[in-house]
Amino acid sequence: MLRAIALAARGLGFTSPNPVVGCVVLDRRGRTVGEGWHQRAGGPHAEIHALAEAGEDAAGGTAVVTLEPCDHTGRTGPCSRALIDAGIARVVYAVADPGAGGGGARTLTAAGVRVEGGLLEAEAAAGNASWLTSVLRQRPHVTWKYAATLDGRTAAADGSSRWITSEEARADVHRLRAESDAVLVGSGTARADDPHLAARGVPGAAQPLRVVLDTEGTTVRPGARVLDDAAPTLIAVAADAPAGELTAAGVELLRLPRAEGTGLDLPALLTGLHARGVRSVLVEGGATLAAALVAARLVDRVIGYLAPVLLGDGPAALGPAGITTIAQAPRLTLTECERLGPDVRITAAPDPPTWSVPATPPAAPTRTEES
Template sequence: MATTLEAAAMRRAVTLAAQGLGHTSPNPVVGCVVLDAAGHIAGEGYHQRAGGPHAEVHALAAAGERARGGTAVVTLEPCNHTGRTGPCARALIDAGIARVVYAVADPVPGHTGGARTLAAAGVDVEGGLLAAEAAAGNEAWLTAVPRRRPFVLWKYAATLDGRSAAADGTSRWITSPEARADVHRLRAEADAVVVGAGTARTDDPQLAARGLAGEVTQPLRVVVDTNGTAVGPGARILDDVAPTLLAVAHDADTALPADVLRLPRAASGRGLDLPALLTALYERGVRSVLLEGGPTLAGAFLAAGAVDKVVGYVAPVLLGAGPHALADAGITTIGDALRLRVTDVARLGPDLRITAVPATIPAPEEN
C-alpha cells in the first residue's frame, strides 16, 4: 500500500513529467522522484527529449548513493528494453533501489515487463498509484500508441453565437491576448499543427509557437491542401522557423520548396483520406496533433471520428453573421449529435476556455 509520502512524490513526478511536453515524441513524458531509505526526496528528474536519458536515469544521478535502499516513484512503468538508451528497470536494480511505485503500466508491445524484471530481482513493486493523474498528463501518447495514430486536439475560437469570422471574412481578433497566448502553449506542446487549405489561403498563418519562456521545440506545420494550390512562394508557413509538410492528393501538381506528402483522396471525393494522413504522421513520429482549422477541415476530422479532445475559446462577442466555427461533420439528425463531456472551464481574460472530450470516453477513475 502506497504511503502518503509516496503519493506526494507521485504528484511531484506528474508535475515534472509535464515539463517534457512537446519535446519527447515519439516517446512519452515521464517524471521520477527518488526517495531515500528515510522517505526524503533524494533526487528527481524527467524525460527531457527523445534519445536522451529517461526520467529514472536523471533522478538516480541526482540521488547518487542515497538511492540505495530507497524508493523510485515513476509516472510510467520503468522500461525493460534497450533502444537509444538502456532499460530503466536494470538501472534501478543496479542503483540498489528497494521499492518502485509507478502510476501507469507501459502499453507498448515489447516494452512491458519492467515491473516483472524488478520483482524478479527482489525489488518491491506497486503499480496504479494516482494512475488517472499520470495518465491525464500523458494522454496524447497513451491514446496514440494503442491506436497507431496521433492524438488529435481540435482547437477553435468563436464568438458567443458560434461565429469564427465576420461576414466580410475578418477574424482578427475574436479572442483576447490571454486566449491567444494559451494557443501558443498548445502549439508548443503538440508535435504537429494542422490547418486546411482555406486557412492557409485566407490567413497566411505562420503556425509557430511564439512568446513562450524557456526552450521551445517547434511543431511540424502541416497544411492539408488537396489540390496543392493554397500555399504559394513566400507564404509565412514556408519560413525556416519550423518544419513544414504539405499534404496533397497523389495526383496534385505542386513544386513548392517544402516537404510534400502525397495521399489518396477521400472516398467521398472531397479532400484527402484523413486516416491515411494520420497514419503517415504517426510513422513520422508524431504522437499529438493540434487541429487549428478551419471549419471545413474540422468537420471532416469529426466525421472521420478522429477528434479526441476539443478546446474552444469563446469570446463574449456577437456577430450574427459570418462563417460558423464548424462546418458539415456528417451529422444530419439530433440523435447523431456528437455529445461531449466537459472536463474543464477556465477564464482567460474576458474569454472562456472550454475543454471537452467525446462523451463515449469514460471519465477517469482515481485510485
C-alpha cells in the same frame, strides 16, 4: 504521484516520439530525496535523473514514477536495472507500459522489489495521451483547437476575426503549438488567413511541422507565410494533383488518396504523419476540416477559447459533420476550464478516451495521491 505527474508535464514538446515521464524518489523515511523528468528524446529517463539527485539515499527507498519503468536498451539503458542497482526497495507507477519498453514491473519483481501499479492511472495517462495514442492506435493524437465568441462564431459576417480572443489566449495557442509535433490547417484557412503556424514566444520550443491540406496543390503559393524558414512545412495533396508550382519551389509534398466526395483521405493523412514521427497534431482550422475529422471520429481532444463577445452572425466553429439529431452527437467530458485574461479555455475529450490504457494492478488501498 501528483508531483511526478507535474514533473512529467515539463517534458511536453521536448520528448517526442518518447513519452513524458516524471519520477520522485523517497528515502526509507518517506522524504523526497530525488526528482526528475524525461527532458528530451535520447536523453536520460526520468528515473535516472531522480536517482542521480538522490544518490546513496535511494537505497531502501521508493521510486514513484508516472510510467512503468522501461526494461529495454535503446539509446539509453533499462530503468528497471538502474532502480535495482540503486537499491530501490519499492516502485509505485501509474500507467503500465504498452510499448516495446514494457516488462519493467516483472523484472523488478523478480529482483525482489515491491511493485505497485495503477496509482492515479487516469491522470497520468491523460498527460501521456499523445504517446499512448501512437502506441495503441498507430496514429497521432489529434487536438482540435478553435477560438470563438460566446455564440460560437469564429468571425464576423464581413469575415473579420482579428482579434476575437485576447492576447493571453493567443499566447496560450503558441504554447499548444510548441507542445505539438505538427500543426494542421485546411486549404480554406490557408487561403483566407495566410497563417504562419510557427510557435512564437515560447523559450526553447521546438518548432512543429506545419501541415496544409491542399487537395489540388493550388492554394499554397510561393511566398506564403507558411513556406518561410521559421519551421518545416509539409503540403498534403491528392495523389493525382499536378502541384507543379509547389514541386518547382522545392516544397515537400505528401501525396494522399482522395476521400469519397471531396478532400483527402484523413486516416491516410494521419498514417503518413505517424510514419514521419509525428505523435501529436494540433488542428487549427477551419470549420470544414474540423467537421471532417469529427465525422471520422478522429478527434481525441477539443480545446475551445471562448471570448465574452456576441456576433449573432458569421461562420460557426464547426461545419456540417453528418450529425442530424441529438442522438448522433458525440458526447464529451469536460476535463479542464481555465480563465485566460477575459477569455475562457475549455478542454474536453471523449469518454472513454479514444485510446485505452492496459489494465494495471490496483494501487494499495491505503495509498494516497501524495505518494
